[in-house]
Amino acid sequence: MQTGVVEFGNGVVQPDGTISKAELVSELTDNFASVSTAVAGMKHLQGFTNLAQAFKMGQKLLTQKGRRESQAAIMTISDGKPSFVFETTQVANDLTEKGIQKFMVVVSDFPNSDAWHFMASIASQPHPTNTVRVPGWEALADGGGPFVQEALVKFCPAAHSPAITLEIAEQRGYMLVYEKGYCGGLGQRLGRNKVFDPDRCFKLAQDEGATGFSMGRKYRRGRCHVETLEFTCEEYAKWRADPDDPKCSSSWSGGFHNSKYYDWYAMEPQC
Numbered sequence: 001m002q003t004g005v006v007e008f009g010n011g012v013v014q015p016d017g018t019i020s021k022a023e024l025v026s027e028l029t030d031n032f033a034s035v036s037t038a039v040a041g042m043k044h045l046q047g048f049t050n051l052a053q054a055f056k057m058g059q060k061l062l063t064q065k066g067r068r069e070s071q072a073a074i075m076t077i078s079d080g081k082p083s084f085v086f087e088t089t090q091v092a093n094d095l096t097e098k099g100i101q102k103f104m105v106v107v108s109d110f111p112n113s114d115a116w117h118f119m120a121s122i123a124s125q126p127h128p129t130n131t132v133r134v135p136g137w138e139a140l141a142d143g144g145g146p147f148v149q150e151a152l153v154k155f156c157p158a159a160h161s162p163a164i165t166l167e168i169a170e171q172r173g174y175m176l177v178y179e180k181g182y183c184g185g186l187g188q189r190l191g192r193n194k195v196f197d198p199d200r201c202f203k204l205a206q207d208e209g210a211t212g213f214s215m216g217r218k219y220r221r222g223r224c225h226v227e228t229l230e231f232t233c234e235e236y237a238k239w240r241a242d243p244d245d246p247k248c249s250s251s252w253s254g255g256f257h258n259s260k261y262y263d264w265y266a267m268e269p270q271c
Contacts, residue, residue, distance in 0.1 A: 003035050004028040006057045007042055011050030011083060022054040028065045051082040055091040062100060073101035075155060081115035092122035099196045099222065103155045109136040129154055129199050174202050174267045177239050181256040182214045182264035183248035184229030194222030198265060205267060212266045220261040233271035
């Protein structure tokens, strides 16, 4: 995984009428130590909340230097409502059209605040699975561990930490079981448009009465396929308990079908 960092909140209106650009803190890199060092050197900026400019810079990083086979995503951490709502909404919609996930971590004392409602509206939908609200700065006084954990659970469906995988399965009703392959046969493609969000694919699969779904990778990214493989509650429990070594004993082939173009998700059965 590659990570980059952009800092905003330095908004001013330039003499030519344009808004100042956000600041690049770190280019996309898989060197997390260098990213951590760069973040530690960040300073509080003076200006208004120029989130649209941060989105534009993030989009540029992802489209020019990101890996095509990977899901592009932007996680925004903010405590204020953007100063130019219309422009910010337009840029957010552009990110959606390009298949870039939008996650929001918002410091907001009240769930009915204008800032929270707006940030939730521009997050990837459905917003409850793509947003985290921190109830004020005081909630971060001890380091904000519970909110970091919540963000990991919601924003990282492919996480392979056993604890994280278990929480994802419990909250979402499905879990990523196998990367670069699927259990059983690849089923019917769902959705008229491209589907980049596992939550959306999950909803489509639910409507079809499916037991699982596959999501495309690389040149198949944006595809959502229904799966009707029958598996037991015991098998699902084993996948949750040991996500690093899943078995596919219910498949007609006796194991997973390897494919670099798909990841396989199982939906929690009624047990």
